[in-house]
Amino acid sequence: MAIYSFWIFDRHCNCIFDREWTLSSNSSSGTVNSKQNEETAKLLYGMVFSLRSMTQKVSSGPLKNEIKSIATGKYRIHVYCTASGLQFVLITDFKQQSYTEVLQYIYSHIYVKYVAHNLFSAYDFADNKNETRGQGFRKIANRNFVQSLESFLSPMIVQ
């Protein structure tokens, strides 16, 4: 199994998309935007957030020191942040070092195409003040987005 799960967080610290695969033999197994993953999403966001602020504090030079990946004994987390505050997170195994291009592609060819350029999709997933600061619940449910993401990532599940 090469990739385990994929998450998108918006600038309000909300998880706006999550996809978890559970069986490597079946690329459609697992959950999409599941309620059960809410707690995990918060933990994941909190961990990446605190590590990001920490690495930026100890960085040198004028450039921002963005976090690329976090490896644990069992899996590796890849992070890609955009200037608009979106965070693309991919949890994988150790076979491949860098997934930066994959995350970049998801952002520029799937997210931008099907969510940002879509007039019917909300551009900000927090509707009012009460849904900011991690209190939001709205997810990307766009059929085209989910389908193309699925077809793009499914070859990577078993690698």
Added chain:
Amino acid sequence: MPQAVLVINKSGGLIYHRDFEEVEVEVEDRNKPSSNDLLILASTLHSTFAIASQLTPKAIQLQQQPLPNLVPYVPMIDPDNLVPRKKLGSFKGDDYFKEPFQNWNKSGIRSIKTDQFTVYIYQSLTGLKLVAMVSNRSDTINETVVNNLLRRIYCLYSDYVMKDPFYSLEMPIKSELFDTKLRNLVKQL
């Protein structure tokens, strides 16, 4: 050579910190983290370390297959004085250990890669964490090499900190010997 080495005690406090930044590096550019920043860094690492094991994907939980945990041995040879190696405290032989060893840090964070540097964490069974920050400019240093170095530092810790009668547990390390030995060890890399 790593940029910095940190020792974090089992309750998340920073007990030792040493910077190895080369002097010629653009000094004005580098905003040195204050000691307060380093304390925050240490406790952040400690807390996220614990969170990481809770985030284990369901696919791995279902697999139940133990992952390989052995770290291969990397010899560290001092190119300057190859022939008579200095004594290694209470360790016999010319190296602290000579066989592959178990990585006890099974589900916590092992490394954090950023644009500028990589942070490697080695955890002992007693909960002590040794942290090394390695600049991305040095491409010879990888995870195995750093794990070997950190285990050697742990050997130093057990020799020069644990056997110090004036050292109180969990408190900052102020041992001259530990300092110089660590410096020599890191310089070999």
